[in-house]
Amino acid sequence: MYAMNPNMSLTDASKETSSMNSMLRNFLLITAVLVLLWSPSYGQAADQRESEGWTPLMYAAYDGHADRVKELIAQGANVNTKDLYHETALLKAISPVRVEDYDTFAPGASVGDPTPPIKHHLKLHPGSNNIDCIKALIAAGADLEVKDRDGLTALMESALQGYLDSVKALIDGGVNVNASARHGKTALMLAKTPEIADLLRAAGARK
Numbered sequence: 581m582y583a584m585n586p587n588m589s590l591t592d593a594s595k596e597t598s599s600m601n602s603m604l605r606n607f608l609l610i611t612a613v614l615v616l617l618w619s620p621s622y623g624q625a626a627d628q629r630e631s632e633g634w635t636p637l638m639y640a641a642y643d644g645h646a647d648r649v650k651e652l653i654a655q656g657a658n659v660n661t662k663d664l665y666h667e668t669a670l671l672k673a674i675s676p677v678r679v680e681d682y683d684t685f686a687p688g689a690s691v692g693d694p695t696p697p698i699k700h701h702l703k704l705h706p707g708s709n710n711i712d713c714i715k716a717l718i719a720a721g722a723d724l725e726v727k728d729r730d731g732l733t734a735l736m737e738s739a740l741q742g743y744l745d746s747v748k749a750l751i752d753g754g755v756n757v758n759a760s761a762r763h764g765k766t767a768l769m770l771a772k773t774p775e776i777a778d779l780l781r782a783a784g785a786r787k
Contacts (some may be wrong), residue, residue, distance in 0.1 A: 627656075633663030634672075641673040643757055646712035652688040659722045665729045673713040674734050674746050709746045718753040725755070731762035732770075739780065742772035756783040 627635050637657045640648040655658065660668055690730070697757055714734075718724070735755045738746035747767075749758065757780050760766050768785040771777040 590735070599754045611670070627658050627661055629661075629663075632718070633665075635661055635663075635667045635669070636663070638663060638667075638672045641669040641710060641713045641717065642675065643739070644673075644710035644713060646710070646716060649713045649716050653716065659717050659720045660726070662726070666726070668723065668726050669770050670714065670717045670724070670734050671726065671728050673710045673717065673744060673770050674737050711749060714746055718749060721726050724753055725751060725759060727761070733759055733761075733767075735759070735767045736761055736770050738767070739767040739776050740770040740772060743777065744776055744779070751779070751783045757783045 582647070614746060627637075628636055635657065637649060637652045637659065638661075640652060659670070662668055662758060725733055728737070732740070733755070735747065735750045735757065736759075739741075757767060766785065766787055768777060768780045771780060
């Protein structure tokens with residue numbers, strides 16, 4: 581226990597006590613930060629999955645929230661985590677336009693009706709070409725060769741959709757321009773525009 585000097589004035593004693601309290605607070609704060617950083621669970625919240633395996637990083641990449649992508653990476657999110665369809669955040673950031681076709685019960689349908697009226701839906705999902713997210717993921721060590729459910733890499737998808745800036749970023753990141761999909765197609769074969777084809781050839785694409 582700390583013993584006060586009997587010759588010390590009350591003012592001096594108060595100042596010394598305040599200084600010691602400040603040092604203790606700083607020590608506890610630093611200790612708490614170190615415990616957090618060294619904890620095995622650090623980064624787990626950033627990698628929490630929903631039912632189809634999507635993580636917060638995947639959602640942020642798909643929606644084009646570059647600042648959120650960088651924040652999650654700084655928190656320790658794994659940039660190469662895959663969802664149930666083997667897609668990573670990088671593949672979410674480079675996604676094609678797709679149409680979802682599904683049915684629901686029509687308004688007023690009865691649950692007990694053996695043949696309830698059905699309403700048919702077509703939902704358009706816009707493609708994403710979130711270049712700032714793509715660059716952040718590449719800088720954080722994203723696997724550039726991972727393939728989606730159709731066997732396409734991020735480069736193949738970018739070339740197919742005509743995303744010139746994504747193709748440039750992936751080439752700058754060191755992607756294999758000659759990788760092939762399951763059906764044997766390469767990014768050059770899938771290139772949507774002459775500009776993308778020329779860029780791939782300049783990077784060493786042979787076919």
